[in-house]
Amino acid sequence: MGELNMELFVADAFTTRRFSGNQAGVALLGEADFPEEGFMRALAGELKHSETAFVRRTGEGSFHIRYFTPAEEVDLCGHATIASFTVLRETGAIGPGTYALHTRSGDLSIQVGADAVWMDMAPPADGRSFSEEEQAELYAAYGLSLADRPEGLAAQAVSTGLLDILLPVRDLAALERAEQNEGEVTRLSERYGVVGVHMFCPHTPDAAAHCRNFAPLYAIPEEAATGTSNGALVYYLYRHGLVELDKVYTVVQGEKMGRPSMISAQVILKDSQPFVKVGGPAVTLVRGEIEL
Numbered sequence: 693m694g695e696l697n698m699e700l701f702v703a704d705a706f707t708t709r710r711f712s713g714n715q716a717g718v719a720l721l722g723e724a725d726f727p728e729e730g731f732m733r734a735l736a737g738e739l740k741h742s743e744t745a746f747v748r749r750t751g752e753g754s755f756h757i758r759y760f761t762p763a764e765e766v767d768l769c770g771h772a773t774i775a776s777f778t779v780l781r782e783t784g785a786i787g788p789g790t791y792a793l794h795t796r797s798g799d800l801s802i803q804v805g806a807d808a809v810w811m812d813m814a815p816p817a818d819g820r821s822f823s824e825e826e827q828a829e830l831y832a833a834y835g836l837s838l839a840d841r842p843e844g845l846a847a848q849a850v851s852t853g854l855l856d857i858l859l860p861v862r863d864l865a866a867l868e869r870a871e872q873n874e875g876e877v878t879r880l881s882e883r884y885g886v887v888g889v890h891m892f893c894p895h896t897p898d899a900a901a902h903c904r905n906f907a908p909l910y911a912i913p914e915e916a917a918t919g920t921s922n923g924a925l926v927y928y929l930y931r932h933g934l935v936e937l938d939k940v941y942t943v944v945q946g947e948k949m950g951r952p953s954m955i956s957a958q959v960i961l962k963d964s965q966p967f968v969k970v971g972g973p974a975v976t977l978v979r980g981e982i983e984l
Contacts (some may be wrong), residue, residue: 698727699783702741702978703775706917706945706953712977713953714917714946716772716781717744719982725746726758729765735982736760737749744774747780754792755780755802763911766887768797768814768853770919770955770970777802777809778974797853808956810971813923817847818931820884830859833877834870834891835978842894845932849886852923852968856905857884859891867902868948873909881909888912892923894934895904900924900941903947911927913927916946917953923968926957930966951955959977 699720707713717739719732726732726746735743736944742761748756757776759769773793780786781804793801793811803810822830827847828838849857856882861867870891888907891942896902903925905915922943929935937959946953956971 698982700980700982701775701779701958701976702739703779703976704832704971705771705778705974706845706919707951707957708973708975710977712946712951713974714771714915714951715741715977716769716775717741718772719746720783720785721746721748723750725747727773732758732760733764735961737762742907742915743769743772744767745776747776749785750794751792753789754794755796756817758796758971761910761912765796765909766854768795768920770813770853770921770923771813771917773784773802773811773880774809774972775917775974777804777811780804780882780978781809784975795853808971808973810956810969811919813852813920813968813970814926815852816957816966816968817851818907819851819886822847830857830880830889833873833880833889834859835873836861836866836870840866845894849884850865850890850924850928851920852927852983853920854887855885855888856921856924858925858928859889861893863892864893864896864902870904871904872908872913873950874913877906878908881907890925892925896944897952898942900929900935902944902947905945914949916949916951918945919970920936922955923970926959927966927968934961936967973976
């Protein structure tokens with residue numbers, strides 16, 4: 693692989709307070725090539741955060757990011773993207789402005805402000821729906837039943853970069869008492885070809901929804917903030933008439949983990965099609981360097 697000097701950071705995304713939000717590793721490569729894939733996977737495993745982003749500059753206003761969980765590479769990660777561009781801004785590598793980002797999920801636009809970073813999601817796409825029997829199995833994997841499903845809403849696979857099963861619950865009590873059977877959720881995630889399950893309670897007084905995210909197939913039992921999943925969620929809520937175009941909504945996540953996160957999301961029209969943007973602040977916690 694040759695000699696590589698890589699700046700390494702840990703940042704908390706979707707929060708303004710350290711030790712809350714969702715942690716991500718951020719490795720800045722400058723204009724150097726990505727290191728060998730096995731190294732990136734091993735470093736992500738060593739850091740043990742749900743995702744570590746490897747950030748390579750490809751031009752004056754363009755970047756390429758690859759994202760690794762402790763288990764494998766994923767196409768896109770919202771909170772690690774927010775963390776990465778916050779770190780780039782705080783280190784002086786970039787200033788406020790709009791940047792092009794290449795990911796395995798596609799080419800996206802990133803808007804960097806003084807206090808927050810906004811990112812375009814991949815074009816929203818509906819995946820499969822689920823029969824009553826399949827939905828009962830999904831709820832049972834969390835110790836819940838169809839009685840915990842809100843009226844008029846059903847489980848649905850949706851992607852704005854990563855495909856998740858959106859699983860609605862009727863109240864915050866059901867969200868709180870849900871207890872994951874990791875083996876069963878891993879099996880169901882493999883069966884349906886999804887990253888994981890994004891459980892949510894809509895119509896809360898303080899937010900568009902409160903949610904919990906589970907991706908044991910990717911060695912993430914539960915995650916404190918997930919940009920891609922909440923992009924998919926806000927699109928789902930828009931499709932069901934529960935959010936309006938152009939309005940910025942807040943989704944709350946991570947409370948059960950003691951790491952409350954506030955994710956901002958918005959649905960706009962782009963070329964007459966609904967399009968989702970997700971954003972929020974981040975704070976840098978750790979800075980170091982790896983020499984190889």
